[in-house]
Amino acid sequence: MAYSEDHIALAAEYALGTLDADKRAQVETMMSVDKDFTAIVEAWQQRLGVLNQMVGPIEPKPEVWDRIKAAIGHSETQSPLLLPDAPPPEPVAPADAPPAAPVDTSNVVRLSAQARRWRNVATFTAAIAAALVAMIATQLYAPDRLPDGLRPKVRTQVVEVKTEVPPTPSAQYVALLQKDSASPAFILTVDGTTRNFTVRRVGATPERGKSFELWLVSEKLQRPRSLGVIGGDDFTTRPVLESYDPDTVNEATYAVTIEPEGGSPTGVATGPIVFTGKLIEAVPPAAPAPAR
Amino acid sequence: MLTPAELVWLLAAVAKGDEAAFERLYAATRAKLFGVVLRILRRQDLAEEVIQEAYVKIWNSAGQFNPGLSSPITWMASIARNRAIDVVRKRTEVSIEEEPSAMEVAADSPDPLARREMTEELKRMLECVGRLEPDRQKLVLLAYYNGWSREQLAAKFETPVNTVKTWLRRSMMDIRECLGL
Numbered sequence: 001m002a003y004s005e006d007h008i009a010l011a012a013e014y015a016l017g018t019l020d021a022d023k024r025a026q027v028e029t030m031m032s033v034d035k036d037f038t039a040i041v042e043a044w045q046q047r048l049g050v051l052n053q054m055v056g057p058i059e060p061k062p063e064v065w066d067r068i069k070a071a072i073g074h075s076e077t078q079s080p081l082l083l084p085d086a087p088p089p090e091p092v093a094p095a096d097a098p099p100a101a102p103v104d105t106s107n108v109v110r111l112s113a114q115a116r117r118w119r120n121v122a123t124f125t126a127a128i129a130a131a132l133v134a135m136i137a138t139q140l141y142a143p144d145r146l147p148d149g150l151r152p153k154v155r156t157q158v159v160e161v162k163t164e165v166p167p168t169p170s171a172q173y174v175a176l177l178q179k180d181s182a183s184p185a186f187i188l189t190v191d192g193t194t195r196n197f198t199v200r201r202v203g204a205t206p207e208r209g210k211s212f213e214l215w216l217v218s219e220k221l222q223r224p225r226s227l228g229v230i231g232g233d234d235f236t237t238r239p240v241l242e243s244y245d246p247d248t249v250n251e252a253t254y255a256v257t258i259e260p261e262g263g264s265p266t267g268v269a270t271g272p273i274v275f276t277g278k279l280i281e282a283v284p285p286a287a288p289a290p291a292r
Numbered sequence: 293m294l295t296p297a298e299l300v301w302l303l304a305a306v307a308k309g310d311e312a313a314f315e316r317l318y319a320a321t322r323a324k325l326f327g328v329v330l331r332i333l334r335r336q337d338l339a340e341e342v343i344q345e346a347y348v349k350i351w352n353s354a355g356q357f358n359p360g361l362s363s364p365i366t367w368m369a370s371i372a373r374n375r376a377i378d379v380v381r382k383r384t385e386v387s388i389e390e391e392p393s394a395m396e397v398a399a400d401s402p403d404p405l406a407r408r409e410m411t412e413e414l415k416r417m418l419e420c421v422g423r424l425e426p427d428r429q430k431l432v433l434l435a436y437y438n439g440w441s442r443e444q445l446a447a448k449f450e451t452p453v454n455t456v457k458t459w460l461r462r463s464m465m466d467i468r469e470c471l472g473l
Binding site for chain 2: 005008009012013015016017018019020021024039042043044045046047048049050051052053054055056057058059060061063064065067068071072174176184187202278280281283284289290
């Protein structure tokens with residue numbers, strides 16, 4: 001079946017994770033009756049899943065592995081199991097085996113009629129599945145279009161909030177400094193708490209006798225401020241952004257110019273701007289979720 | 293971390309019941325998956341339960357992994373992440389009185405973001421997220437990384453839930469268009 005924007009948006013939101021428990025269950029029902037819809041959901045999971053590259057690895061406790069091993073039914077101390085020989089598989093008649101008995105041709109007609117009947121049932125089942133999918137999607141996205149009986153009930157829930165505040169990993173900001181979207185040259189990352197920045201060189205090599213210099217350009221400042229020469233090494237890390245207020249850091253444009261070796265002698269950019277970018281909050285701080 | 297090709301190979305071995313391969317797969321991926329679910333659940337004990345369930349599911353369904361459709365780490369992370377989201381969605385709907393006291397959630401890893409691998413796909417995705425309006429960027433990323441629901445996002449942005457729903461939908465469609473899909 002063809003999928004409406006509603007279906008696609010629903011698949012996307014499932015993958016993003018914003019649906020509530022009921023709607024998640026409904027999407028899972030749709031996935032179980034509709035392979036093509038499942039493929040749309042999985043495509044979204046794959047698309048968004050690249051964002052996980054930005055999440056820092058954290059080691060779970062060693063006991064977790066012991067519990068997993070126990071759950072899948074093996075442990076290191078277990079002696080190898082001696083399995084009895086598996087019984088030979090039931091002989092299966094090859095599909096094209098010649099019939100052992102003379103063929104009763106009247107059967108053929110009856111069988112093909114039966115096959116037709118089953119095909120009808122299959123078509124009908126598929127139609128029900130499609131209708132079900134459409135109905136669930138309508139329930140999720142446009143409940144008002146359904147007759148009363150089919151409208152999902154509005155549920156009001158009182159949620160108790162516990163104030164637990166584990167230490168909060170800070171936000172991470174990223175800017176791709178590039179000429180065009182196809183070719184980032186530097187990746188700038190800024191730690192939300194310390195405001196340390198790191199510039200990673202990915203595609204740019206300075207000409208001999210020239211240097212790349214990074215500038216912070218903001219409406220709040222009268223002129224671009226130098227953040228220093230970058231790109232000599234693959235990584236450049238500096239704390240210079242500390243002296244700027246967070247809004248300035250977040251909203252600024254970062255620009256890279258080509259300067260004489262060692263950087264602009266005057267503190268003002270002299271060369272052409274070759275790469276620019278703005279920060280996005282790539283990894284938000286792991287703050288407690290607001291309750292509703 | 294092993295290369296995607298090595299992970300695909302390990303998953304294929306796991307699908308045949310190879311326990312040694314499963315142990316290597318776990319060793320190579322546990323910290324990433326744990327990092328993903330801990331951000332969402334924010335409780336060490338819950339994150340451990342979810343990771344345990346996720347790996348049992350990976351063990352049981354490795355045969356369903358299709359390398360033509362997704363990358364191995366994303367496939368595994370989706371299993372863990374979906375489980376984590378199910379848990380947080382259910383938790384806000386039931387009483388959470390009898391919870392054990394909150395444990396310390398480890399601070400983000402010593403592995404700085406700047407030094408992590410960034411694939412071409414990630415750069416394109418960031419590029420597309422970066423084209424959304426700043427509020428929408430935040431909305432999408434809070435949803436993805438922290439696992440917030442429409443309702444929680446509505447509270448955070450002080451906006452009706454229906455508006456958040458529209459924003460999310462618009463943002464996802466913009467991203468899809470930007471990715472050229």
